[in-house]
Amino acid sequence: MNNPEKIAVSVVVPVFNEEESVVTLGQRLHDSLSTLGRTYEIILVDDGSKDRTWERLCELARKIPHLRLIRFRRNFGQTAAMSAGFDAARGEVIVTLDADLQNDPADIPLLLERMDAGCDVVSGWRKDRKDTFINRRLPSIIANGLISKITGVHLHDYGCTLKAYRREVMQGVRLYGEMHRFIPALASWVGGRIEEVVVRHHARQFGTSKYGIGRTFRVLLDLFTVKFLLQYSTRPIQIFGRIGLFFFAAALLMLGWVSVDRLFILHAEVGSYLIKRPFWIITPLMFIGFALQFISMGLLAEVQVRTYHESQQKPIYVIRETFASPV
Numbered sequence: 001m002n003n004p005e006k007i008a009v010s011v012v013v014p015v016f017n018e019e020e021s022v023v024t025l026g027q028r029l030h031d032s033l034s035t036l037g038r039t040y041e042i043i044l045v046d047d048g049s050k051d052r053t054w055e056r057l058c059e060l061a062r063k064i065p066h067l068r069l070i071r072f073r074r075n076f077g078q079t080a081a082m083s084a085g086f087d088a089a090r091g092e093v094i095v096t097l098d099a100d101l102q103n104d105p106a107d108i109p110l111l112l113e114r115m116d117a118g119c120d121v122v123s124g125w126r127k128d129r130k131d132t133f134i135n136r137r138l139p140s141i142i143a144n145g146l147i148s149k150i151t152g153v154h155l156h157d158y159g160c161t162l163k164a165y166r167r168e169v170m171q172g173v174r175l176y177g178e179m180h181r182f183i184p185a186l187a188s189w190v191g192g193r194i195e196e197v198v199v200r201h202h203a204r205q206f207g208t209s210k211y212g213i214g215r216t217f218r219v220l221l222d223l224f225t226v227k228f229l230l231q232y233s234t235r236p237i238q239i240f241g242r243i244g245l246f247f248f249a250a251a252l253l254m255l256g257w258v259s260v261d262r263l264f265i266l267h268a269e270v271g272s273y274l275i276k277r278p279f280w281i282i283t284p285l286m287f288i289g290f291a292l293q294f295i296s297m298g299l300l301a302e303v304q305v306r307t308y309h310e311s312q313q314k315p316i317y318v319i320r321e322t323f324a325s326p327v
Helices: 020-034 051-062 078-088 103-115 133-151 181-189 213-231 236-265 272-274 277-314
Strands: 007-015 040-046 069-071 091-096 122-123 161-164 192-197 320-324
Touching: 007 020, 007 078, 007 103, 020 040, 020 051, 020 103, 020 161, 040 051, 040 078, 051 069, 051 320, 069 078, 078 091, 078 181, 091 103, 103 122, 103 161, 103 192, 122 181, 161 181, 181 192, 181 213, 213 277, 272 320
Parallel strands: 007 040, 007 091, 040 069, 122 192
Antiparallel strands: 069 320, 091 161, 122 161
């Protein structure tokens, strides 16, 4: 996001195998943005689509103005596509939304009104969500509650892609994994003012959802990273030290109980005693040997990944080609 030619609004849309919807999406974006009375651009990032999405996008760029296209060499994921869009954006405000037409481009003015009122991040809330309950809405409700509780930033709908961000808030935000949905929480770390507005949500018209239940587990793993970055990234000893002290105290209690049990309760040879009381060996090994080590290694690896990418200014995507509207 270093292009000095700034404009008022940039709209960033990740696109993956959406050949049936991109033309309608582009036209609706143009219709909504052209009435704002502000300078704008539309950036569509093709995340390695395997269908005719890129051809459709190029046809669209010849018909509507202010459209810029970015094409990845392969599928890098939604977070990488958003990161590429943020890097290319010139707008003072950056708006994101999905390409499947479930987000409504006509809601963009609602977000911009709240930005004009002084917000730094405005998040859409799909209050009347048109998705199935068991495999989409229920996991989302649980995840939203958990994310809000852990990050301290209370939103009803972290998963809604329709959001608006002030440019300066995004300057220091680096995205990896599934971190794009945690941008409001990351923005709060730099003191950003965050609000939520109710937006429309439409049933999917074309194709199938790219999200499955497996994505929920990846989001939960990234939540550990967000919590770590928000509170402990500059003082990791506070979290690892507390965990270490907890297990040290638990080990002392176990040692005391095993000693009492061995001396006064169960009188047996050492070998038969361990056979009759294997719980006291297995449990500490499971917690200390597996859970603590793997979580710790995961967090440390996340920090190392950021050091690797940011020290080299190495992006998490590779662009194959770009295309822009003649106007």
